[in-house]
Amino acid sequence: MLIQDNLILTRSNPSGQGGTQFLYRVKDYGLTALSGPQEEISMIHWEVEIIKFTSQKTAEFEVCHSTELADKTLKFYTDKSLNEFLQKAFQYFEELDTLEKMLPQES
């Protein structure tokens, strides 16, 4: 099982292709972890997107390929490896939020 820290939503794959999606959020950033169906069950894996939320109150977000974490969809083949990544990513999102707030705001 994936860790539950910062987990804000568990839902069926919204694309309708089956499987389960987990949404994690730390401040304005987060990530989605999707485990979809595979004809060969041993090939089941996690597809992870770094995301940036567009609303404070809802689970609306956009895929974000402009952080240092990832410029593409990431793949993880075990829960253990993804959990390790999640822990590091949560720290990164905290720091990113702090750094962004230090930047001068565009008028």
Added chain:
Amino acid sequence: MANVKGAAVNRTAVDEGKPADWIPGTERQTVVDPMEMFHKLPREKQFITGSEAARESMRRANIDIAIAYPITPQSESMQQAGYLYDEGYIKEYYRAEEEIGTFSAISGASRAGVRSLTATSGPGLMRGMEAISSWPGARTPIIMLNMCRVINTPLAIQPDNIEMSFMLNTGMILLHAENQQDFYDYPLAAIMASEQVDVTLPACVSTDGFFVTHARGPVLITPEEFKLPPRDGWRSAVPAMDNENPPARISRDAPIQKSNFISYHMHSSWQQEVFAAVHRSAKYFRKYLGGLIEVVNPGAEEFIIASGCAVSQAREAVRQEGEQGRTVGLIKIKTIRPFPIAEIVEAIQGVKRILVPEFNQAGWLHKELCAVLYGKSTAVIKDGPRVYGGMTMPTEMVLEALADFRKEVP
């Protein structure tokens, strides 16, 4: 063949490579009351595929015999059943040669009074339909797992639940699992309901292939040390048959084979009893599953009514509508037979719009709802979105259908 002693086969577990002190898994389990298993035992959350959820359900189901013929996407589950046989949780298991043979053989096993399981998918179900149709009248409480798949030409192996419409009027109990959790819970509940003396009917638990069977989801499962009570073949509407001394004629009602008024009358009353038994099973599902339906946002002005994977997509659409400040209701139908007419009628009092999304071309659930709600509701019942042939139903599709529906019926 583990621990079987018979005239032709007298092999032991040791012959099969097991250690001398090997104990079959089922003998290490403790029987518990079904209500204890369904509602009281602690549960552990696992993240497993629908096929693995089926395996864990079978592990706790005290199954005497399983017979199946492989077909995608059912094969993964019955491969898992093979592991259970090897571990001693299923007492007998073999691969039949095709589906008519499979479903005929499992019928014989069930008539002998033992708990019998089979599984299939789309075209396999169609091939065995003649045998399946004979199960309810023979009062055989078989449990069948059905992993839905396209049946039509051109060939496809993707999910599509049109095959369920072929079973609606067989006299079987039919359940439709939304997700991996349901595919763990429903077979156990179906077994216990189907074997009640005032039911004694076969039960089929369907789920949408691949979306559930080949994908992982969270499943809360009970400890594997506990299993359901065994089947008592003598406690049923039609007593078990002694297959060591079979009757001269297999038919239980010889006069029914004749063509005259009496035979027609007998056949008619027999069918009435089968379908009445389907209705009688409802009270057990209310106990075991906590109801025949699940209602989200009761009292809403508009509802989505769905079964199977369409519920998952509708569930997310309802959540997103909620984020936008709109309350949309959702009714998940757990049991297709018995169809929960009274529960649905009660839940939709005052509702203006009912949307019915489905994963099949025919829209069998929409037709069913229109038929049973005629004269009982003033709501407009609209079919859609409908996808089939393996197509997916993104949440946006449900949201668009809701928006269009609001314009059509303000």
